[in-house]
Amino acid sequence: MKKHFKKILWLIPILLFCLYWLGIYLSLKNPMEEINYSENGGMMRNMIVKPYTQTIGSEVPWKEDEGFQTFPYSDKIVGGKEHLAVTMFRGTADWFYLYKYKLDENTSVNLIFEYKASKKIFYQSDLYLTIDETSYEGQQLLDQLAAYGKDRTWLKKQSKKVVEQYILGTWFRNGSSRYSLKHLGDMKIEYDKLIDE
Template identity: 65%
Template sequence: MKQKHRLFLWLSPFLILALYWVGIYLSLKSPMEEINYSENGGFMRYVMFKPFTETIGSDRIWKEDEGFQIYPYSKGIVGGDERLSVLMFRDSTDWTFRYEVDLDKDVTVGFGFTYDSKNKIFRQTGLFFSRKGTTYKDQQLLDQLATYGKDRTWLKKQSKKVAEQYILGTWFKNGSSRYS
């Protein structure tokens, strides 16, 4: 009987750690929560996940004297004429992703995605078209896009591609053990 108690006492820290891990794992209800935890979570994040910044090909580390950091996605993830980066603020779990694609020399289309961790919402924001320093929005944006053979359908496809393939897809491929 005494030997069983010793064995239980010896194994109890591992059991507690395992239960703690399961509790965190079950509390992460979406891929965005998992992504956010991989970068901002407690010590268990190192056991559970690769840091998000590593999954996007960034070798930069957080600078302690900075209030925010911008981490670009590697060229191996996005195409040559595309740029995607994530903006993270110190002491905040709300993130902003910014995507831009060059349609021609000095012609760029871009938009963003934000993750509101309090309300657990991931949404697209801020669509723009820029040509030679002039920015267009709304109907003017669509008119300008038409000169390059692009329309609302193209914008929807690009948005879906960025969200599903670049942001979430990269996480599923390089970081998540649950969703991959």
């Protein structure tokens, strides 16, 4: 009886430690909180989730002494005419993503998405087209885009593809499947008014 009691006493700290980290993981209320935790969550985070930089195929490790860093997504996830990178900040979940789609050598469509932790919202904060050094927004963007046979519907599809397949979809496949596009926890997604009109 005493031997069993000693074994139980020895297991209690381990069990409490595991329950503590499980409690932290379960306290993450949406996928962006999970993503942030995977990079900023302390030493034990990798026992719960894979580091975000690994899930996006980045070969550049997070430098612990840096306040923020930008990591490109692997060409296996986003390639060809497309480029996607995330800028991550130490100590805050307010990260942003820059997506570029090259229409030709000098022209690209640029979509920027941000997560605002205080409002639990993942939103499209900017949408513009650049030709050389000149940027076009709103109706001018749509006018320039028409020359390439693309329109507002194409912009909407690209925006949803970036959010649903590249950013969140990659996390659901490679990081954590606790959330999904149908179950985002307490997070909302909002797109630019230009494509929602």
